[in-house]
Amino acid sequence: MIIEKIVGHIDELDANLVAKTHKEKVFLESSDLLKRIQRVKTDHGREIGIRLRDARELVAGDVLYMDEKNIILIEVLPDDVIIIEPRTLNEMGTIAHQLGNRHLPAQFEDDKMIVQYDYLVEELLVELGLPFARENRKVKKAFRHIGHSHG
Structure with missing residues (x-):
């Protein structure tokens, strides 16, 4: 899976929708938030390529992917x-x-x-x-x- 744009932010989504979905997290070092192109792995072992079209930094809580049942989001390591x-x-x-x-x-x-x-x-x-x-x-x-x- 290749992600080219951020779907949204977890804090801006409907709380009921978020509660019902399965969440996978991509754990990043804070320095990795600056990278527009990188290969990452979710906490469930799914490999994802990130290649953002827009020149923007990633932020904790950014949603990389979302459908009716699943959300993949960015989590930042301390x-x-x-x-x-x-x-x-x-x-x-x-x-x-x-x-x-x-x-x-x-x-x-x-x-x-x-x-x-x-x-x-x-x-x-x-x-x-x-x-x-x-x-x-x-x-x-x-x-x-x-x-x-x-x-």
């Missing part, structure tokens, strides 16, 4: 991340500046900054006295490096 919870605007500015200089991609949820685990970042946070926690967490989108040069 990432080793650091959750930073600055207490003040000054702390947020300080850590954002420090991590920005390292070109480290970040995601934001509520008042939390989420970055992929890096022991140097952990050391920096301890040195600055900023509150943080390390955990395995499923992210909805991939950590995307933004192309940039200091030319």
